[in-house]
Amino acid sequence: MTTSPRSGRRFVGPGERFELVDHIGSGGFGDVWLARDGMLGREVALKFLALERLAGSRPDPVRVPQIRDRFARESLIAAKIDSPYVARIYDCHMGNETPFLVMEYVDGEPLSAHVGITPLPLARTCRWSSQIAQGLAAAHDQNVVHRDIKPGNVLVRETDSDVRIVDFGLSRFIDATETRSAAGTPLYMSPERCRAEPGDERSDLYSLGCVMYEMVTGWPPFGDTRADPIALAQAHQDKAPTPPRAQVPGVPSVLNTLIMDLLAKDPQQRPHNARAVVHAIKEVERDLNASGADRRIEGPAPDPSASVTDNGFEDQLSAAELAVRRLTWKHGQNHALVITARMELADLTGHSGDVRGAAELYDRLGRDCSAWFGPGHGRTLDAFEGMARWVSARSREIH
Structure with missing residues (x-):
């Protein structure tokens, strides 16, 4: 044919x-x-x-x-x-x-469908960032550099919420066939790639830093999709990004430091390799688990019979997210079982150590319930009450 x-x-x-x-x-x-x-x-x-x-x-x-x-x-x-x-x-x-x-074939949606609106829960940010870094490590072991890591090139599987990186090698192919400029996406492009240099493994790490920045803040380190590509390229080369903690309160200091290290202008100042990033993310998860274990906050406690790995709440959170998706697919967004599952996910997120993420999940649920049932409906009030509970816990944590 x-x-x-x-x-x-x-x-x-x-x-x-x-x-x-x-x-x-x-x-x-x-x-x-x-x-x-x-x-x-x-x-x-x-x-x-x-x-x-x-x-x-x-x-x-x-x-x-x-x-x-x-x-x-x-x-x-x-x-x-x-x-x-x-x-x-x-x-x-x-x-x-x-x-x-x-x-x-990856049955799911791109990471871009999950970011760019509000910050993601910290546990989910760590989980997906670690998986991307592990994928990069395997590629870099084969001397393969992606050159276009961005949310659109990371797919989130429907079945287990794990990620798959796509389009490895295609950017280098386009570099060799296109003569106008280097392949890549300006919002997530490393300074050296903005200069049309080949880049190496640490170029991928810079792009991962841009993606992680968007996960924890809700937007990339520089500009947005409407920004001028030339201005973005200049910002990546010359402008220091605002630390995530200065944008969104509640970002752990160790995670803030990791992201800023990944966004270093000089490739030599970034983490040595992707496995170092995986190790650093494990440190973040340990800090989250430790802080979560010390909290005593009113609300549903995590299921003690659920499987817990060395990553603490990771398996429980993954199972809770999957339950929300399956119930939504079966019953529709505004079904009582779906609303209950979303509340359980929010509380589990808070107990994992991500108080900010719990408040945001409850806030999003409250807004949805208000649109579906009205601002005075019991489910709407329950959701906003849950948000207030976790906002109060966050205030106690800050002070």
């Missing part, structure tokens, strides 16, 4: 092995489709190479084969990454048709 999937054909690959099921999205690289592997009977994601766009309107006859060869090489390198937190590459099909990657 030599036809693009957009022509209406529903099968691609050797022997029409892959059935196209749904068009997931498009980007500078090309189209992404959910497909069914007819041979292995599993769902996969197919990422098609936008060969014509990358080659230009008047491509050199030599350029197209070069792009295809580079695509195959970068795919082979990225496929060597072995981590539960990196979306796997199963195959790369060149043939005579539009080249495409066969990748693990």
